Amino acid sequence: MTKLFKSRYSILMGYLSYFILFSFIIRSILFISACQHTDFKILEIIKFYLTGLFFDLGTGLLLVSFYALYLLIIPNRLYHKKWNKIVTYSLFFIFLLITLFSFFAELTFWQEFESRFNFIAVDYLIYTYEVIHNINESYPLPLLISGMLLLAVGVTFAFHKFKLFKNSFNSQIAFKNRVLISSLIIVPAILFAVIVKNSWAESGNNRYTNELSKAGIYSFFAAFKNNELNYLDFYSLIDSTKAYDLVKKELYENGTVFDHSKNTIKRTIQSTRTPYKPNVIMITVESLSADFLEHFGNTQHITPRLDSFANNSLFFSNMYATGTRTVRGMEALTLAIPPTPGNSIVRRTDNENLFTVGHVFKENGYTNTFFYGGDGYFDNMNHFFGNNGYDIVDRGRKLLDETYGGKRTLIQDNEVTFENAWGICDEDIFNVVIKDADEKYKQNKLFNNFIMTTSNHRPFTFPANKINLPAGSREAAVKYTDYAIGNFIDQIKNKPWFNNTVIIIVADHCASSAGKNEIDISKYQIPCMILNLKDVAKTNISKMTSQVDLFPTLWNLLGWNYTSEFFGKNVLDEQYQPRVFLGTYQKLVYMKGDSLVILSPQHKVDTYLYNKAKNEQKPAQLPKEITDQGIANYQAAFDLFKSGKLRIK
Known part of the structure; x- marks a missing residue:
């Protein structure tokens, strides 16, 4: 040698x-x-x-x-x-x-x-x-x-x-x-x-x-x-008909009538409530872990406004994100689907004209708009939203040649007071949203807005003299985002359209998902709240819920009848049994109650019992119906997307 x-x-x-x-x-x-x-x-x-x-x-x-x-x-x-x-x-x-x-x-x-x-x-x-x-x-x-x-x-x-x-x-x-x-x-x-x-x-x-x-x-x-995995090749399978039957059984709730076609979860859902149609503004907050809030035990007092809103809203205090990236949150909040292995559907090819949350809003006379303070070219966001029924408002460096289903509006320099590598500050994007809402109100248009914030992202910089912490840390960025959201709510309270507007505040994912375990369940918990709902008392929903359940629950409260191809459920239904979907690029997780199923490539299935109080997951033999249910959800979700069945007919 x-x-x-x-x-x-x-x-x-x-x-x-x-x-x-x-x-x-x-x-x-x-x-x-x-x-x-x-x-x-x-x-x-x-x-x-x-x-x-x-x-x-x-x-x-x-x-x-x-x-x-x-x-x-x-x-x-x-x-x-x-x-x-x-x-x-x-x-x-x-x-x-x-x-x-x-x-x-x-x-x-x-x-x-x-x-x-x-x-x-x-x-x-x-x-x-x-x-x-x-x-x-x-x-x-x-x-x-x-x-x-x-x-x-x-x-x-x-x-x-x-x-x-x-x-x-x-x-x-x-x-x-x-x-x-x-x-x-x-x-x-x-x-x-x-x-x-x-x-x-x-x-x-x-x-x-x-x-x-x-x-x-x-x-x-x-x-x-290995940026995309074929579920059918790498993961455990059950009979296809059985898989869809299991998913349908789990999705059934009061007022549900399923389509009789084979291998579909398409159904009509009817509500017994009196329907009404408010504007909907969803603020999707970058990297907002549940444990930043005082409600979940944080003692740093960095989210005073969000804690106040949580105490006076329909508050989902036990909600879990489906993934660890923004595009996973977007996938869950627009498609209400479990995470498929590999890249998020937002970033994949053949993701146009899908059955989305925006489609349901559009069927009810709404205009959908995606607001982003950075360049929506990043992570394929503009392509996904633009080709699935949303107009786009972003801080793009230039207009691209790509044609979208909706229109694209660039945020102008005179609308920006602060900007870093990831985009304009949260206050600026909220001001753009207010301006757009004012215009739509004048035109008698109902609007559904998907806002993606950016300030709670490294490098954690924001305008000076807004909060009492210096820029550069995660805690400071969280506090600034809290301040910006509170300021936004204060501003719109005086708008003529506010009384008929519902505001949703939800995280795209947590600040960190890493832990001792391959899938650390506690790191996926996020806050979610719905403000300004008419005739709905402040409520703490402590049932375990997923991001995919957000809009089915909201539409029930609004009294809507609609067609659904979503995996989400109305969590207020008396038949709702708590379960969540989450995962990484390769690990797919189904958790029902304290039963935890983790699906991995090479057809591997691991099962555990999860103790939330101790944040422990111990290997355990689970009933076959639990593992089959987990496999069924992911198998059906992959099949629906890859076969094109999620496309609007």
């Missing part, structure tokens, strides 16, 4: 050693960070370091395999040329910077998501404008770049000091020996890429241990490769 460090392969071996050493350091830093959230057993620590070494070595071999091929084919007479030295130094330095940047990115990504690279990192690579500006506003980028350059120079100097460049360029090695050495690098690299799956690291119940076992770069490419 030591001879390789004195041969043509000395640079390659040095780079591989550097990569493994720095990967070890990064893993150790992440381990120290994770210790703040969970306890590790000695065997778990040994496990993730050894598994991590395996993944680091495999990833390192992949990184140097092309160079190993180059070292194999270039003859000695050319290898000693000056141009080869220039090319080698240049490529070495570039690859050094790339890996150093990836190590830095892993640290920042973990800080935000407490995870190795996943689909989110792949998404962020696409939306470079928002991400680069976000990094620039969150971190001292010039210092970080300078630091990485200095570190790269330092590593290069170390290579020079250990004579790795000199040994490589002065080496004479026969072709047959190069074949042997390069083969010992390239063949294992190919086998690693073809055989080894990133999921091999996920062998334990401690999510942090699983994540620490992975290699960041390999996780990134694994996520890029």
Whole structure:
């Protein structure tokens, strides 16, 4: 082995050693960070370091395999040329910077998501404008770049000091020996890429241990490769007819009449209440975890207005988000569907003309509008909303050529008082909403508004002199968002359209979903409240509910009769049995009462009993009807979307 460090392969071996050493350091830093959230057993620590070494070595071999091929084919007479030295130094330095940047990115990504690279990192690579500006506003980028350059120079100097460049360029090695050495690098690299799956690291119940076992770069490419999973190929199935029958049985409530067609959940729902049609404004708050509110035990007093609204509204005090990203929240709040594996439907192809919440509003004479303070091109939001019956108002940098079903209006510079990488501040987007509502009121139009806020997102910046906390922290951003929502409600109380307007405040997802368990149920709990409902007393709905249940419950209170293809239910119905859907990109969760079913690729089904008071989930054998019900919901949801049955006929 030591001879390789004195041969043509000395640079390659040095780079591989550097990569493994720095990967070890990064893993150790992440381990120290994770210790703040969970306890590790000695065997778990040994496990993730050894598994991590395996993944680091495999990833390192992949990184140097092309160079190993180059070292194999270039003859000695050319290898000693000056141009080869220039090319080698240049490529070495570039690859050094790339890996150093990836190590830095892993640290920042973990800080935000407490995870190795996943689909989110792949998404962020696409939306470079928002991400680069976000990094620039969150971190001292010039210092970080300078630091990485200095570190790269330092590593290069170390290579020079250990004579790795000199040994490589002065080496004479026969072709047959190069074949042997390069083969010992390239063949294992190919086998690693073809055989080894990133999921091999996920062998334990401690999510942090699983994540620490992975290699960041390999996780990134694994996520890029597997950004959409076919439920029918990778997950447990039951008979299709049985699946739909189980879903229908669960969805049945008073006033429901199902369509007799096969493999559908289409039904008509009739209410016994006197119908009325208010305007509806839904404020979807970025990353608003339930535990930010005093109602859920927070003692920082950062949501005084939201706590006040919760105490004087129809308050869903036990609601759960379906996912961990904004597009998952949008999916649940517009399609009322369990999360399908892979990307959210908002980001997928063939997601036009679907049966949405907006469609029900449109059938009742409403104009639907999606308001976003950033560029709606991000995460495919404009395409999804624009092609599903919504007009769009956003802060786009320019009008795109894409044609939407509705109209698109750009927020103008004179309407903006504060803006960061993710968009305008919450106060500004609310002012735009008020202006739009005034115009629609003059035109005697009913409106249904979907507002997506942005201020409670890193870099957590907002206008000065609004609250008593400095910008830059999550807590400050939450308090500013609370202030902005309160100010918005105060302003519209004097509007002529207010008395006939219902306001919904709901989170898209939590600030963090990471915990000791792969799926930490408590981290998915979000606040949700409906304000200004006519003839509805303030009520605390403590039943376990999902985002998908929000609008079916509202429409019942409004006394509407409507056609439904939603998985959501009226939670006030006497036959309602609490259940929720939630998950990650691959893990799909169905929880009914304290029975927890987790579906994973490779047809894996794990079952637990969940103790909310202790936030514990213990492996348990559940009745077959519970696991079948969980499978049925996800199987039917995937089939309805992929087969096109969710499209408006």
